[in-house]
Amino acid sequence: MFEPRIVCFFCKWCTYAGADLAGTSRKQYPPNGVVVRVNCSGRIDPQHVLWAFREGADGVLVGGCHPGDCHYEEGNHKTMRRVQFLKRTLEDMGVEPERLHLDWISAAEGEKLVHVMSDFVDTIKELGPLELGLKEQEKVV
Amino acid sequence: MEERMGVFVCHCGTNIAGVVDVKRVAEELADYPGVAYSTDYTYMCSDPGQNLVKDAIKKHNLTGVIVAACSPTLHEATFRRAGTAAGMNQYQVEIANIREQCSWVHQGDKEAATSKAIRTIKVMIEKARLDEALEPISVPMTPRALVVGGGIAGIQAALDVANAGHEVILVEKSASIGGHMAQLSETFPTLDCSQCIMTPKMVEVAQHPKIKLMTYSEVDDVSGYVGNFKVRIKKKAAYVNRDVCTGCGLCVEKCPAKTPSEFDEQLADRKAIYTPFPQAVPNKPVLDAEHCTYFLKDGKCGICAKVCPLDCIDYEQKDEFIEVEVGAIVVATGYDLYPIENLGEYGGGKYPDVITGLQFERMLSASGPTGGEVLRPSNGESPKEVVFLTCCGSRDTENHLPYCSKICCMYLTKHAMLYKHKVHDGQAYVFYMDVRTGGKGYEEFYTRAAEEDDVLYLRGKVSKIFEEDGKVMVWGVDTLSGKKIEIAADMAVLGLATVPNKAAAELANMLKIHTDEWGFLSEAHPKLRPVEALAPGFYLAGAAQGPKDIPECVAQASAAASKVAALFAESEYHREPVIAVIDEDTCAGCRVCISVCPYDAAEFDDEKKVARIKEAICEGCGACIAACPSGSAQQKNLTDEQLYKMVSAALEV
Secondary structure (H helix, E strand, O other), X not given: OOOOOEEEEEEOOXXXXXXXXXXXXXXXXXXXXXXEEEOOHHHOOHHHHHHHHHOOOOEEEEEEOOOOOOOOXXXXXXXXXXXHHHHHHHHHOOOOXXXXXXXXXXXXXXXXXXXXXXXXXXXXXXXXXXXXXXXXXXXXX | OOOOEEEEEEOOOOOOXXXXXXXXXXXXXXXXXXXXXXXXXXXXXXXXXXXXXXXXXXXXXXXXXXXXXXXXXXXXXXXHHHHHHOOOOHHHEEEEXXXXXXXXXXXXXXXXXXXXXXXXXXXXXXXXXXXXXXXXEEEEOOOEEEEEOOOHHHXXXXXXXXXXXXXXXXXXXXXXXXXXXXXXXXXXXXXXXXXXXXXXXXXXXXXXXXXXXXXXXXXXXXXXXOOEEEEEEEEOXXXXXXXXXXXXXXXXXXXXXEEEOOOOXXXXXXXXXXXXXXXXXXXXXXXXXXXXXXXXXXXXXXXXXXXXOOOOEOOOOOOEEXXXXXXXXXXXXXXXXXXXXXXXXXXXXXXOOEEEHHHHHHHHOOOOOOOOOOOOOOOOOOOOEEEEEEEEOOOOOOOOOOOOOOXXXXXXXXXXXXXXXXXXXXXXXXXXXXXXXXXXXXXXXXXXXXXXXXXXXXXXXXEEEEEEOOEEEEEEEEOOOOEEEEEEEOEEEEEEXXXXXXHHHHHHHHHOOOEOOOOOEOOOEOOXXXXXXXXXXXXXXXXXXXXXXXXXXXXXXXXXXXXXXHHHOOOEEEEOOOOXXXXXXXXXXXXXXXXXXXXXXXXXXXXXXXXXXXXXXXXXXXXXXXXXXXXXXXXXXXXXXXXXXXXXXXXXX
């Protein structure tokens, strides 16, 4: 059975805290994602996402504060625009844009985190493993 | 220098070890490149656990420490201190979260949880490998507090901070401080007169040499960070020179324009120029231009200006903006009642004899619209049957709000009791779901109402209220006897849910304080940091954080004040140094970083033609780093190189 590998970039103020709340509340979700904590979703460079796919990720989940709630004024607005652009780029490269998902999950939304994570894992399972067709020497060790 | 990483896997009793195979984790990571020492222990945060970390740092000459345990929000500080004590730089100690984000959420799949824990720790090893030794950034502290909201919570917080010797600016949006507590008649469970215990505190605020009271004012803008906030306060045009006014009240007396009083909950009128209530602090009127004849009819009136003996009336007055600098902000914006309009099943506010709890308070108050008599609003007669309803909007997941508003059981008990004290031959009914009496003396108070004052408690919910033949028909069910109940009452009092103050949402947004899905302000930790917001420098007090009674509001306000006083005890604040830095050698001077920085922390050096980060201002959001086309901007201890390696580690098979 295909178990997707997922990288989760979570901002520390909202989504990371929401994920902590899901844990404190003992809500259960699939273990496919590993979290990389950043100060703000606006810290995420498109190259970080592309790197994740290159390194074998089947999906990338970016979690930030709701629009208007960003701890740093508007970092999440920048993320929103970057992710839109990045989805088009992914499509051009032959990668299904659904493999990149951005969602707003606040520190109080442990339940939402569970839904987003579970739905995303389902989506990636349906899409199947990502085959980039990298030549052996292009693969990063 | 050779990397020598130490990995410390915590069992957290069975919290982690019950799901994650901690032994295997520690063993596998011992073979990971750069790891010099790897072990597991039952409680890493205990003294022996911390000593284990300290000893290992010294014995194995570790260059980085990764503690795999609970969320970094809990014990990052603990292990940083332990690292420092063992001679290591605190910013080379990292936490891998394998409890909240692993063992607790993957309880059904031990194998997958163990594998995820290993990858989660590898991510942090990769980060720690490149962590630099950093020192916290010291910034000056402005030992002055801003308290927003002049209800009992804001008043208590302001007094406590001021009595600790620090300046306080107390901002209140209405014309007087006092908040909802000033509206109450008596308070449960002692039946203290609310105003009698409230007004001395209000006066103390006004007279305190350390407190600058700004009523009829609102926070307009906030920038900066802990220790160094810049706040713009809007002093709304009162059309009265309140510095000169003596509060003689002649203008109020002669004013011909009337509008329903907010303080009396629309049960009586106030004038267009008014002080909200007799004991208002400051006891000086404001003019409400929306209802003033002078403003509505192009200058035809002006009676207040004519009668004022000190020429205080100034129709040309404009909103004034005042800039202040403060080091900490206490938010005590309080609550509102859930709108009665939302309860269509109870008439939605269209029946005059179906009133809110706060309206009943005003009716009970000796200084209220009826002089303390309980009278039917429809005809002014004494009501002989009154029904009190708890949970109007609360604990109703399907139609309204799921949470318990906490105070309604008690205040409706008080209402029923006071009604019986005033109308001896009357009958009081209370419909309840559960009577919640958690508080000192509360259960006894409830027993007294039921036994001594013959208040009839009926367990069940009212399905419908409607008017018939001049009566308020209340249809409900007594679930204990299983009988349908129909009461032809004279009056019904609704214990409406408490919701956050309308203005609080905008303020919370401005201050970047998180709110829960109902709009109540979120505390940093639900158990252990209940009066702090997640962002440093912001503190919470009172019902803005969740439904609360008066003693709880006062306790929380004092707690928030003590946090502020502790913050002000140091002349400097130490900020996290994980900020942006620009490599001058590779910076092309494109200025993209300057354009994306929300804090103006990036500046251009005209001589060198490169950008530079102002250390004291940078918050470390990383916007400039993600935007920099040449990779010259980097975040200390979260560089792109670190992120790439962390991502790779997250994906290791």
